Amino acid sequence: AQSxxxxxxxxILSEAASLELGCNYSYGGTVNLFWYVQYxxxxxxxxxxYFSGDPLVKGIKGFEAEFIKSKFSFNLRKPxxxxxxxxxxxxxxxxxxxxxxxxxxxxxxxxxxxx
Amino acid sequence: GAxxxxxxxxxxxxxxxxxxxxxxxxxxxxxxMFWYRQFPKxxxxxxxxxxxxxxxxxxxxxxxxxxxINHASLTLSTLTVTSAHPEDSSFYICSAPVYGEQFFGPxxxxxxx
Numbered sequence: 001a002q003s004x005x006x007x008x009x010x011x012i013l014s015e016a017a018s019l020e021l022g023c024n025y026s027y028g029g030t031v032n033l034f035w036y037v038q039y040x041x042x043x044x045x046x047x048x049x050y051f052s053g054d055p056l057v058k059g060i061k062g063f064e065a066e067f068i069k070s071k072f073s074f075n076l077r078k079p080x081x082x083x084x085x086x087x088x089x090x091x092x093x094x095x096x097x098x099x100x101x102x103x104x105x106x107x108x109x110x111x112x113x114x115x
Numbered sequence: 116g117a118x119x120x121x122x123x124x125x126x127x128x129x130x131x132x133x134x135x136x137x138x139x140x141x142x143x144x145x146x147x148m149f150w151y152r153q154f155p156k157x158x159x160x161x162x163x164x165x166x167x168x169x170x171x172x173x174x175x176x177x178x179x180x181x182x183x184i185n186h187a188s189l190t191l192s193t194l195t196v197t198s199a200h201p202e203d204s205s206f207y208i209c210s211a212p213v214y215g216e217q218f219f220g221p222x223x224x225x226x227x228x
Contacts, residue, residue, distance in 0.1 A: 032215060034216075034217075036219075042221075043208070043219050043220065043221040043222055044159075044208070044210075044219040045219075046216065046217075049216060051215065090158060090159070094215070101147060101149070101212040101215065101217065102149070102161065102164065103149070103159075103161065103210070103217055104161070105158045105159045105160075105161075106158060107157070107158045108157070108158045110156075
């Protein structure tokens with residue numbers, strides 16, 4: 001069965017610092033990759049997604065992620081974080097094809113940005 | 116983008132009672148919807164896939180008789196937690212796909228006393 005792992009459970013950093021969150025998945029087939037964000041008290045929102053094409057994906061709010069197929073990774077980055085980026089971030093994977101809509105989530109990373 | 120709503124947003128009930136949670140796609144039709152639960156400080160775990168016009172598909176370890184799912188129309192799926200117990204207290208979230216992308220409802224927080 002496919003699985004998704006996020007290496008960091010908690011990240012604390014100061015405003016203007018750079019952020020990188022790791023995500024690895026285990027599945028040998030073709031996948032679609034997502035990063036979601038959950039702000040305190042709010043529902044999940046899509047930050048960015050990768051289906052095919054350019055492996056460097058740009059999302060909302062200055063986030064980007066790079067798909068490295070050989071490493072089964074889809075790490076999320078932001079060059080300069082703001083206090084408002086405090087949230088929980090989830091990496092997720094779906095398989096392409098008939099079961100392609102079934103999301104498997106990583107464990108999540110809580111990010112605290114100190115002002 | 117597509118909008119998914121859930122009702123209620125929170126519910127408190129006594130142990131032994133049943134609770135129904137609704138998930139609606141407001142501006143699109145969804146033949147499939149997904150139900151997740153999220154325990155505090157944990158990730159979302161897929162519980163089941165709700166299929167319009169047919170039985171739901173449950174993930175391993177999820178009791179289908181406890182978590183009844185009905186996909187009554189192309190815009191509505193309901194999750195009924197039957198004979199709820201305190202360990203069922205959790206955050207329940209639904210989602211519906213549009214062209215391979217999931218759109219999530221705001222979630223329902225269930226507290227069983």
